[in-house]
Amino acid sequence: MLSAFRLPFRRAFRAGAPDQAKAAVGPRAGVSVMVSGLGARGTGRSYAALSRSGFLGNPVAHRAVRLVSEAAAAVPLLLYRGLPQQGARELTGHPVLTLLARPSSRATGTDLFETLYGHLLLSGNAYLEPLFLGARLAELHLLRPDRVTVVEGADGWPLAYDYRAAGVSRRIPAEGEPQPILHLKLFHPLDDLTGYAPLAAAHNALDLHNAAAAWNKALLDNSARPSGALVYQPKEGGNLPPDQYERLKAELEAGYSGPLQAGRPMLLEGGLDWKAMSLTPRDMDFTDARNGAARDIALSLGVPPMLLGIPGDNTYANYQEANRAFYRLTVLPLIRRTLASLSGFLSDAFGDMLTLQPDLDQVEGLSAERDALWTRVGAADFLSDEEKRQAVGYGD
Template identity: 25%
Template sequence: MKAFDFLSRFLTGDTRAERRDAAPVEPILPFFTDMHVGTHQAENLSTVLACVNAISGSIAALDTYVYRRDPAGRTEAPSHPAARLLRRPNDRQTGPDWMEWTLASVLLHGNAVSVIEWDGAGRPASLTPIPWPCVGITRLPSGRLRYDVMTWDGKPRSYFPEDIFHLRDRSDDGVIGRSRISRAREVLAGARALQDYSLSMWRNQAVPSGVITLLDSKSRPDPATMAAVKAEFKSRMSGPRNAREVMFLGGGMQWQGMSLSPEDAEALDSRKYSVAELCRIYGVPPPIVQDYSNNTFTNAAQASLWFAQNTLMPWVRKIEAEFARSIFGQGSPFELVIDMSSLMRGDYASRWQSYGIAVQNSILTVDEIREQEGYNPRKEGADATV
């Protein structure tokens, strides 16, 4: 089958050519919807772009570990294939690149899909990201799901869930995640309308900064005189070098300044409120996206902690759970842990105060604390206090 034919089926949602069973199959979602266009329009809003970058970039910067659990506790397994996969998921991306792509895709499209390639021993060898518009999901008569994808080499392929890493936003059917852009279309439409209005106002405005009027409304100068006045005024008063120059008008002329209308000024001011609305969609505190209009020095640190606990942690748990399903498999003693301790430590003084309490109550050792802070283990014979 030609790649062009498969792509046309992606665009139309036609899955008939890929059916493997005589019985009809049920397509879960058309391969391509208008949401692909909507995501590009949404990212033109700086607040949406900042929210997506803040969440995806923050999680991509966190350290990831693979642990093996047993009755005695858990031990790190740095040589596990999944640990190597997290450092280099494929030939084109590093671990942070893949993590950032995955989070950005799920935040914009509601879904992020990567194909899992296995080696001859059944170990995960690579994670290849697939853009969501190039993915179609079909429910087979047996009840199983089939992922039909257009891979990077332009070839159509089909996979079953055990070969797919699928991170999804909140779903309405348990299969397809629904993007927040589609859930809050009117909010984004309002923000876009305000942005488009502001751009149009500056691009197409025909409002001068002022006008020159004649004190004697009955007398009107000839066109040549008007052209000469206009040229002289422009040469002497316009441009940065002539800013704040003193202006003298003769011949019964008077200068009258003009400003923005109250309606236009109100429309521009309304854009500030759209920032808070868009932040609510993604659960990001406004200070995280550089909106400090209602910020103080005392609540900036609290906003960062709130961001880590209420925005990042749910996504971290989803990623860990999806790794447990797709990479490790049911019943595996291994698990993925994304370390968020660096975001939960708080300020410098309170962090070390809490460490002191942890040592006094035998919750942590000095070496464990030094490891968290990035120091080498203490030397033999050193004082065992923090």
């Protein structure tokens, strides 16, 4: 997929590619052979571009997206009738709990939520379509964001959603009884209809990290040396003959490229001189640049760099504090905003006031906080047993 966000010099090169390419390889007096070279390529902000260059092609983005989506999908859910802050009653046996545990014949509840959170992180949008058998909500299915187009009405609000798959397009109305689709989206300051992907904010860092990895690999493939040129400087004028030019290129590719040829001295004939044409890896300081880009990628997704093993980040005193901050600042806000929308959607489908909440007592990353709370409440002799239960989040 060609990206619209290429670097300016990349566009300039492509604009005059035929003539420039011909001039670069032709036999001339002066620069005769360009050795190595690694072009930069920008990553677009679309779901497909971020998925390919980020989740599928970058280890930091891949691990960070999986860390958030898997942690959020693993948090158990509680179902209440009514609002918890208004004395709602917890429901332990309800069709909603059965549906969320097995939303379809092809997926479990964990599969559904992990994919949903992944869509939000890579697209900023998630589309949940219900399947009704008569009046009963039987299944829930996620639609891939890049296959959905929001149809804007005359008033600026969503009118419908066009879904394309297997060469067929169908239109899903935005409103109806029951609600035909649930559109979950993250905040986008410049778009009223769709959300903004968190990973898109780090697309420059993603490009830098991927380019640094490609550079290091190319450096290894080219005998661990930077780009340069062989300059032909004859004493009595003239050009390098075409047959000698082709022989020189073949010898360079066969005898001086690849990791097995690392350190091999180059033999130059009369009139040939090597001129380095780029900074050394030490000057470009790739290690710090890659670590800085990795931190930006992790921070855009709300993952403390310490959890990903990225050096140079001492924000938290230890791993436990970083993990607790990860749940408090990233996982739980994402879960709560998702469950708020899902609660309203399911309430309309079942004709009842239902509220979904995360079960924080079973979140291992917050166990230290719960232990400290129970210890403080248990030691409060001035509270009754009923008040203590309410203080730790339990009903009467």
